[in-house]
Amino acid sequence: MKPGMKTDVNGILVEAVPVYNIVKTKYHPKQNKWVGYILTIDGVKIYHAGGTERIPKMKNFTWDIAMIPHGQTYTMNNVKEATNAVLDINPNFAF
Numbered sequence: 001m002k003p004g005m006k007t008d009v010n011g012i013l014v015e016a017v018p019v020y021n022i023v024k025t026k027y028h029p030k031q032n033k034w035v036g037y038i039l040t041i042d043g044v045k046i047y048h049a050g051g052t053e054r055i056p057k058m059k060n061f062t063w064d065i066a067m068i069p070h071g072q073t074y075t076m077n078n079v080k081e082a083t084n085a086v087l088d089i090n091p092n093f094a095f
Contacts, residue, residue: 058089070082
């Protein structure tokens with residue numbers, strides 16, 4: 001899938017959203033068009049961010065559950081960045 005694509009898998013809506021690095025661009029450059037996923041199950045939106053840093057696009061969505069990466073090599077650069085990403089998304093639950 002590429003960013004913006006959607007498909008239905010057995011009643012679960014799967015939407016691909018962009019993921020990339022802003023600081024560590026050699027690992028996950030935006031031009032690669034890699035994706036994270038939003039799964040909508042019975043109206044509940046679950047965001048799996050995949051390998052990304054905090055990106056501006058996160059402010060455009062609201063999810064019920066957010067899974068935010070924090071490995072620091074390929075993903076969020078520190079705890080503060082991961083926390084700010086969660087605040088951007090404003091989910092009911094985050095991990």
